[in-house]
Every structure is written in C-alpha cells, then in structure tokens.
Amino acid sequence: MPVSGRLTVVGIGPGPADWVTPAATAALADAKELFGYGPYLDRLPVTLGQTRHCTDNRAELFRAEAALTAASSGARVVVVSGGDPGVFAMAAAVCEAVEHGPTAWRQLDIRVEPGVTAMLAAAARIGAPLGADFACLSLSDNLKPWSLIERRLRLTSEADLVLALYNPASKARPDRIGTALALLAELRGGTTPVIFATAVGRPDEWIDIGELGTCDPARVDMRTLVLVGARGTRIIARPGLPPLVYSERFAKEA
Amino acid sequence: MPVSGRLTVVGIGPGPADWVTPAATAALADAKELFGYGPYLDRLPVTLGQTRHCTDNRAELFRAEAALTAASSGARVVVVSGGDPGVFAMAAAVCEAVEHGPTAWRQLDIRVEPGVTAMLAAAARIGAPLGADFACLSLSDNLKPWSLIERRLRLTSEADLVLALYNPASKARPDRIGTALALLAELRGGTTPVIFATAVGRPDEWIDIGELGTCDPARVDMRTLVLVGARGTRIIARPGLPPLVYSERFAKEA
Numbered sequence: 001m002p003v004s005g006r007l008t009v010v011g012i013g014p015g016p017a018d019w020v021t022p023a024a025t026a027a028l029a030d031a032k033e034l035f036g037y038g039p040y041l042d043r044l045p046v047t048l049g050q051t052r053h054c055t056d057n058r059a060e061l062f063r064a065e066a067a068l069t070a071a072s073s074g075a076r077v078v079v080v081s082g083g084d085p086g087v088f089a090m091a092a093a094v095c096e097a098v099e100h101g102p103t104a105w106r107q108l109d110i111r112v113e114p115g116v117t118a119m120l121a122a123a124a125r126i127g128a129p130l131g132a133d134f135a136c137l138s139l140s141d142n143l144k145p146w147s148l149i150e151r152r153l154r155l156t157s158e159a160d161l162v163l164a165l166y167n168p169a170s171k172a173r174p175d176r177i178g179t180a181l182a183l184l185a186e187l188r189g190g191t192t193p194v195i196f197a198t199a200v201g202r203p204d205e206w207i208d209i210g211e212l213g214t215c216d217p218a219r220v221d222m223r224t225l226v227l228v229g230a231r232g233t234r235i236i237a238r239p240g241l242p243p244l245v246y247s248e249r250f251a252k253e254a
Numbered sequence: 255m256p257v258s259g260r261l262t263v264v265g266i267g268p269g270p271a272d273w274v275t276p277a278a279t280a281a282l283a284d285a286k287e288l289f290g291y292g293p294y295l296d297r298l299p300v301t302l303g304q305t306r307h308c309t310d311n312r313a314e315l316f317r318a319e320a321a322l323t324a325a326s327s328g329a330r331v332v333v334v335s336g337g338d339p340g341v342f343a344m345a346a347a348v349c350e351a352v353e354h355g356p357t358a359w360r361q362l363d364i365r366v367e368p369g370v371t372a373m374l375a376a377a378a379r380i381g382a383p384l385g386a387d388f389a390c391l392s393l394s395d396n397l398k399p400w401s402l403i404e405r406r407l408r409l410t411s412e413a414d415l416v417l418a419l420y421n422p423a424s425k426a427r428p429d430r431i432g433t434a435l436a437l438l439a440e441l442r443g444g445t446t447p448v449i450f451a452t453a454v455g456r457p458d459e460w461i462d463i464g465e466l467g468t469c470d471p472a473r474v475d476m477r478t479l480v481l482v483g484a485r486g487t488r489i490i491a492r493p494g495l496p497p498l499v500y501s502e503r504f505a506k507e508a
Contacts, residue, residue: 018277021370044302060503084370086377088503092385095500099490106492112378116275116338116368121339124366131346133406135389135415143504151507152387154287155413159406161389236353238360246349248395249342253405 005071005108009085009094009106011115012040015201019121024113032180036080036090044080046085060093066098066181068105080123084117088166089137118225119164125207127236127244129195130226134162139169139176146176153180157187162233162247165226177226178217184228185212193229193245196220209235209243259325259362263339263348264332265369266294269455273375278367280497282332289321290334290344298334312349319335322351322359337498342392342420372479373418376451379461381498383449383481386505388416393430400430407434410442415502416487419480431480432471438482441465447483447499448475462491463497 008027010150028034028044038054053070055063065081071077085091091112096104123130136157140150140213156163168177181194190213198221199205208219212228220226232248262281267273282288282298294306309317309325317333325331338351339345352359377384389410393403410417417438422431435448444467450477453459463475466482474480486502 013275016263016277018280018339019275019368021273023270040290040506055449055495063351084374084378086382086384088385091382093486095381095385095488095490095498096502099488099500107492107495110381112381112460114273114370114378116370117374120338120340120368120371124338124368126343127349127364127366128340128345130340130390131342131349133389133391135344135387135413136384136462137387145507148507149506152413152415155409156389159409160285161391161406161410163371184504233355234349235351241361244349244364246346246353248350248506251402253399253402 002073005166006076006111007071007094007108008113009081009091010078011081011084012043012114013116013201014083014118014121015199019116019201020174021113022117024115027113030076031078032076032081033070035063035077039222040080040082040098060090064090064093064097065101068094068101068108071103071108081115085112085116086114087117087136108228118166118200119227121200122195122225122227125197125200126195126209126242128246129233130162130164130228130250132162132230132232132247134164135165136166138166140167140178141173141176149180150183152248153183157184160230160251162230163228165228168220168224168226169222171222177220181212181215181217182248188212188228190214193233195227195245196224197227198224200225209245257326259331259332259367261321261333261348262323262365263335263345263363263366264367265335265338265343266297267370267374267455268337268375269453273370273455274362275367275369278369281367284330285332286426288332288334289317289322292334292335292422294334294507314344315351318344318347318351319355322355322362325362326358336367338369340368340388341371360424360497364433364441372420372454373481375454376449376479376481379451380449380452380463380496382500383483383487384501385414385503386484386486386501390418390420392420393428393434394421395427403434404437407437408441411438414484414505416484417482420478421484422474422478423476425476435466435469435471442466442482444468447487447489449499450478451481451482452478463499
C-alpha cells in the first residue's frame with residue numbers, strides 16, 4: 001500500500017496562464033506544499049492554506065529531496081516545473097532522488113502532470129520547424145562533458161535531424177552556444193535556418209529567424225530556445241508579415 | 255496587410271479534456287469552420303454556428319488546402335490536430351500547402367496553438383524517461399524510405415539518445431515496429447528499457463514496461479507511442495506499485 005503522501009510534478013508551460021492545462025491547474029489548487037524555483041512560483045495564483053518553498057534554479061536534487069521528505073510526512077506536495085516536467089526539468093530529479101533515497105519514498109503516490117515544453121511553444125510561433133524527425137539536446141555541460149555534446153551535435157547532423165537546443169547559455173558560460181553554432185554551420189552549411197526564440201509567451205518575447213552562417217550568438221541568453229534546421233527546413237517569405245518556417249514531412253536519402 | 259481570414263492550427267493533446275490548454279479551448283470556441291480527422295472533432299463540444307469538415311486521417315495536405323481556401327474567403331478557421339500540431343501533425347502540412355499554393359495564402363493570419371504531444375504524456379505516466387537528450391522519430395515510411403529510418407535509428411543509438419517513436423505501426427504495415435525493435439536490441443542491447451504507451455489519457459490506456467530483448471511488438475498498434483531507453487535509462491522497482499522509469503540527467507563519455 002502506498003503511504004498517504006502524494007507528490008505531483010506539475011508542468012506550468014513556458015509562461016502564460018492560458019498555456020497551463022486544466023489538469024495542472026487542478027493539481028496546483030489541491031497542493032498543501034509547493035516546491036519550486038522562485039520565478040515559477042511567482043507565476044501562480046496565491047491559494048489560502050498553501051506553503052511555498054522557493055529554491056535556487058540549480059538546486060534540483062536538493063529541491064526534489066525536500067519535496068519527497070514533505071510528501072513522506074503525509075502532505076499533498078507539488079513540485080512546480082517550467083515547461084514540461086519531463087524535458088530537462090524536475091521529473092528526472094525527483095526519480096533520481098527516489099532511486100537513491102530511503103526505501104519508504106518508493107511507496108509514495110508519485111505523479112507527473114505534462115505541460116507545453118519550450119520547443120513546442122517556440123515552434124508554434126513560427127510555423128512547424130519540428131515537423132520532421134528531430135533531436136532535443138541540452139547544451140549544459142554541468143551534467144555531461146562538452147566532448148559528448150559535440151559528438152551528439154555531429155551524429156544528429158549526420159542523421160539530418162532538426163535540433164531543439166535547451167540551456168544554450170548560462171551566466172557562467174555565455175559562449176557555449178557560439179561554439180555549438182559554429183560547429184553546426186560547418187556540419188550543416190551556413191545557409192541552414194536557425195531560430196532564437198526568447199521568453200516565448202512572455203511580454204518580452206522576441207524571435208530571430210536567420211541562418212547559421214550569419215546569426216549572432218550574442219542574442220542568445222538563458223531564456224532562449226534555439227532551433228536548428230535540417231536539409232528539409234524551409235523559410236516561406238511573406239511580404240509585410242513574419243516568415244513561416246517549417247520542416248518538410250517527406251525526406252529522401254542524401 | 256493580411257487578408258481578413260484567419261487559420262489557427264490547434265493542438266488538443268492526446269485525449270482528455272483536462273490536457274487541452276485554455277488557449278486551445280479559446281481558439282476552438284472562436285472558430286466558424288473546423289477541419290479535422292473525425293475522431294478528433296468528435297472530442298470537441300458542439301458550438302452553435304460552427305461548421306465541421308471531417309476528413310480522413312491520411313489526407314493531411316488535402317485538409318490543409320481546404321482549410322486555407324475557407325480562410326481565404328474570410329472565415330475564422332481552425333484545423334484540429336491531435337497532440338501538438340507541430341510534432342508529426344497538421345502544422346507542417348498547412349505550411350507546405352502555403353508554400354506551394356496561391357500567393358494570397360501567404361497573406362493570411364496563420365497561427366499555431368501548441369499542445370501536449372503524445373511523448374510528453376506517455377513519459378509523464380511512468381516517470382521521466384525523456385529526462386536526458388533524446389530524439390523523436392516517425393517510423394512511417396509513407397513519407398521517407400525505410401533505409402533512412404534505419405540510418406537514423408543507427409546514428410541516434412550511436413549518440414546514445416533516448417528515442418520517442420511516433421507512428422510505430424499502421425494497418426498496412428503492422429510489422430515495421432518489430433523490425434525497428436530488433437535492430438535497436440542489436441544496437442543498444444537486449445536489456446535496454448522499452449515502453450509501449452497506448453491510448454494514453456483515454457479510457458482504454460495501457461502501458462507496458464519491458465526490455466528490448468523480450469518485448470512483444472504485437473502489442474503495438476496505431477495508438478501506441480514507443481519509448482526506447484539510452485544507457486542512462488533506469489527502472490525503479492516499487493513493490494505493489496508500477497515501476498518508475500527515468501533517464502539520468504548526467505552522462506559521461508562511453
């Protein structure tokens with residue numbers, strides 16, 4: 001029998017309230033204790049009787065353990081995640097904490113509420129760049145060596161996959177996206193479409209549509225999702241309107 | 255200036271109403287003409303004054319052209335897509351129709367409303383299998399040769415990416431998932447975790463968690479999303495509860 005506590009990892013999407021699913025909203029309303037990165041918690045309506053535990057963005061494992069501890073004592077706990085909890089977000093940290101934590105944590109009622117992850121929101125803003133086979137990579141080298149990231153950039157280019165790049169820059173390493181884009185320009189050609197989608201859905205949203213050979217990596221920051229085209233990615237010019245970008249559904253051998 | 259018509263491609267998620275975003279619900283309510291695959295349209299509440307155009311699931315380009323024609327005559331049109339419109343769904347077909355259609359279509363107000371795509375919902379049900387770098391491939395060989403699919407299975411295995419496989423089977427070719435899983439077992443090893451998530455979020459949902467070497471591809475049908483683990487994908491046994499599956503956030507060179 002599971003113990004009485006419940007922990008739900010809830011995805012609140014990239015920003016606006018109207019991209020939060022009703023299931024996520026219901027899970028948030030039902031929680032007694034909320035754990036999350038401060039700016040995510042700040043987006044949520046205040047509910048009477050709830051306790052909020054804000055933690056630093058980088059302290060994923062610490063946050064997961066604190067939330068599991070609270071759930072073990074019988075509380076209904078929500079861990080708040082930006083975007084979708086399963087894509088470079090809190091669900092994996094919670095599972096990791098369960099695997100390496102006290103046996104009792106395996107008996108908790110653990111749930112995940114999916115959400116709109118950044119690459120889907122970014123793609124929706126400009127057309128359908130993820131309309132063909134694609135890969136989704138984190139450029140953060142906190143958790144894996146840069147040599148592995150580079151190898152994955154090479155192999156996914158050889159496979160001609162569209163790329164969605166998460167965590168393209170951090171305060172500590174603002175330059176890694178420049179290194180990655182220079183390598184991708186070499187592998188895919190300088191005229192390959194590239195999109196910088198920053199703060200999608202928020203008031204300061206802006207989107208750059210350009211080419212690998214001439215784009216400016218300095219325009220990428222922590223809030224940016226980067227999309228890199230494959231051979232079938234097309235830009236449709238529209239006089240007086242932003243272009244549409246999409247990846248052809250059909251493909252042939254190189 | 256855009257012409258007065260508007261076309262919005264709306265993602266309604268994998269099934270349940272509480273996974274449809276409020277933004278998608280608002281776009282649906284505002285439409286005068288709805289285009290979509292019958293079973294998707296059947297999920298939506300009937301709204302007075304709306305016209306519904308049901309088309310066959312395989313007729314994506316035809317449906318996109320019909321919707322664009324309706325929008326050109328000034329109507330507020332919605333194309334209904336399962337999951338997220340940008341992932342192996344209707345947004346790319348609409349863009350393709352715009353690129354190859356009458357110039358006037360480029361002046362339409364074209365929007366995409368993102369949704370929860372099947373892989374996010376499937377992952378959420380079992381933990382965080384997409385918690386590390388991953389690729390998202392369609393196994394349908396209607397639009398690309400099987401040799402290219404096989405090459406992508408090889409290269410993404412060499413890159414040690416988790417895989418989300420869409421369109422794993424069809425009535426015409428029920429066996430392609432068997433061929434793919436046999437190849438992946440050879441490339442990744444028979445003990446690699448594999449998940450068959452069928453009809454996620456619907457009353458007939460069922461989820462198999464197994465290993466590549468011993469799983470039964472006959473349990474995969476058109477409604478199944480297949481997830482294949484990477485080296486860092488872990489299964490956490492939980493006595494009396496379904497296991498949790500997640501992919502470790504950290505990785506090292508092979």
